[in-house]
Amino acid sequence: MRDDYFAIWKRIREHAPVYDAGEGVFLVTEWDLVNSALRNPILRAGSGVSAAFGQDSPVESVVRNWLMSLNGDEHRLARGLVSRVFSPRSLAQLEPIIRQTARTLIRPFIETANQRPADFVAAVASKLPSEVVRNLFAIDALEWATHVEPLFLGETVHRHDGFAAVQGLTPYFQDKIQQSRGQRTGGIVDMLSSADKQNECLSEAEVIANSVLIVTAAIDTTAGLIANTLVELMENSGAISRVQADAALISGAVDESLRHCPSAPSSTRRTPVDFELGGVRIPAGSDLFFSFTAANRDPKMFADPDIYDIDRDASALLTFGGGAHFCLGAGLARMEARVVFEELFVAGCGFALEEPIRWRANNPVVRAPERLMVSCAAIST
Numbered sequence: 164m165r166d167d168y169f170a171i172w173k174r175i176r177e178h179a180p181v182y183d184a185g186e187g188v189f190l191v192t193e194w195d196l197v198n199s200a201l202r203n204p205i206l207r208a209g210s211g212v213s214a215a216f217g218q219d220s221p222v223e224s225v226v227r228n229w230l231m232s233l234n235g236d237e238h239r240l241a242r243g244l245v246s247r248v249f250s251p252r253s254l255a256q257l258e259p260i261i262r263q264t265a266r267t268l269i270r271p272f273i274e275t276a277n278q279r280p281a282d283f284v285a286a287v288a289s290k291l292p293s294e295v296v297r298n299l300f301a302i303d304a305l306e307w308a309t310h311v312e313p314l315f316l317g318e319t320v321h322r323h324d325g326f327a328a329v330q331g332l333t334p335y336f337q338d339k340i341q342q343s344r345g346q347r348t349g350g351i352v353d354m355l356s357s358a359d360k361q362n363e364c365l366s367e368a369e370v371i372a373n374s375v376l377i378v379t380a381a382i383d384t385t386a387g388l389i390a391n392t393l394v395e396l397m398e399n400s401g402a403i404s405r406v407q408a409d410a411a412l413i414s415g416a417v418d419e420s421l422r423h424c425p426s427a428p429s430s431t432r433r434t435p436v437d438f439e440l441g442g443v444r445i446p447a448g449s450d451l452f453f454s455f456t457a458a459n460r461d462p463k464m465f466a467d468p469d470i471y472d473i474d475r476d477a478s479a480l481l482t483f484g485g486g487a488h489f490c491l492g493a494g495l496a497r498m499e500a501r502v503v504f505e506e507l508f509v510a511g512c513g514f515a516l517e518e519p520i521r522w523r524a525n526n527p528v529v530r531a532p533e534r535l536m537v538s539c540a541a542i543s544t
């Protein structure tokens with residue numbers, strides 16, 4: 164949220180790429196150290212996250228079962244079953260739905276923004292990923308708007324809403340999945356519940372846990388990617404006019420936003436043994452906090468890292484993590500952002516930011532604008 168956010172991470176990286184921040188937390192900020200640690204099977208994902216919800220609470224047991232809390236063979240097996248939802252074929256089937264949804268959201272946004280500043284976050288950036296997830300779960304639009312969306316969007320969820328969302332979504336999915344036991348719902352719960360060719364399948368607790376994970380992992384992060392990309396483009400007039408004129412440049416612009424201004428700025432691992440990283444001894448039981456913000460701007464990996472450059476190869480970005488827990492929704496998130504900008508730049512041009520950005524304060528694992536008041540100079544006919 165601070166204006167000197169990137170400068171602070173730069174100072175930490177230059178001062179000590181593995182920095183002992185006290186209380187058993189080590190900040191890791193150089194690209195090669197973050198990259199190698201993410202891929203190191205000794206380090207454990209998810210430690211401490213479930214316990215943060217309160218020992219033996221219903222939410223704690225859900226969080227303990229989701230992919231981000233599993234390690235080793237247990238994780239490999241469950242990930243194989245969940246990843247069926249995100250196959251290239253499933254994604255290809257989703258693209259027309261995403262495009263239609265984007266058109267439906269963008270048209271009224273552009274019409275308003277052509278008259279007076281309109282909030283791109285509320286109208287498009289948050290709405291599209293929410294609609295995509297609703298479609299994935301095949302949940303009725305009214306039920307989603309009244310029972311599910313308020314759990315993670317809107318007025319009722321304020322500070323620490325990452326926690327509040329998990330707390331609200333857990334009983335929702337528990338009821339929904341227990342009620343539909345044995346019956347097909349038409350959405351991804353059917354796929355999550357079904358056995359694979361080896362006759363392996365997720366337990367009911369794992370289906371509930373990964374449903375909650377998918378909703379909480381998929382919406383704010385992707386909304387942040389879409390909003391951050393528009394910010395980056397509006398702040399770089401040369402880039403926005405090139406992207407506006409040539410849709411083939413959009414994917415590169417989206418990846419460069421992921422690198423330059425990551426909507427998921429961090430991830431963590433815990434070390435069960437004494438561990439050495441970058442010459443620093445890290446005692447067993449410590450947490451490693453990986454700053455993707457700092458690693459993505461490491462000059463040893465990316466030349467002129469502070470510059471937003473849509474022509475660079477940004478594919479080594481670490482914003483989706485890496486190794487065994489690499490984000491399962493990376494392809495979907497990239498597709499959503501690409502389709503939004505393909506549709507936005509066909510619908511209108513001359514986008515400008517109309518007020519200073521206020522960064523969201525209510526989700527510590529997402530960096531994205533709270534709202535984005537934007538004007539649009541011309542609507543395409």
Ligand code: HEM
Binds near residue numbers: 377427482
């Ligand atoms: C711009 C959007 C997104 C960003 C930046 C993002 C980022 C991340 C990060 C950093 C991780 C942890 C990786 C690690 O610690 O190694 C992760 C994991 C995960 N993400 Fe995403 N994510 C995004 C969108 C999505 C979407 C759209 C979905 C699903 C629809 C999704 C589903 C998941 C799942 C299931 C995991 C856990 C994978 C595992 O533990 O094996 N994410 N994501």
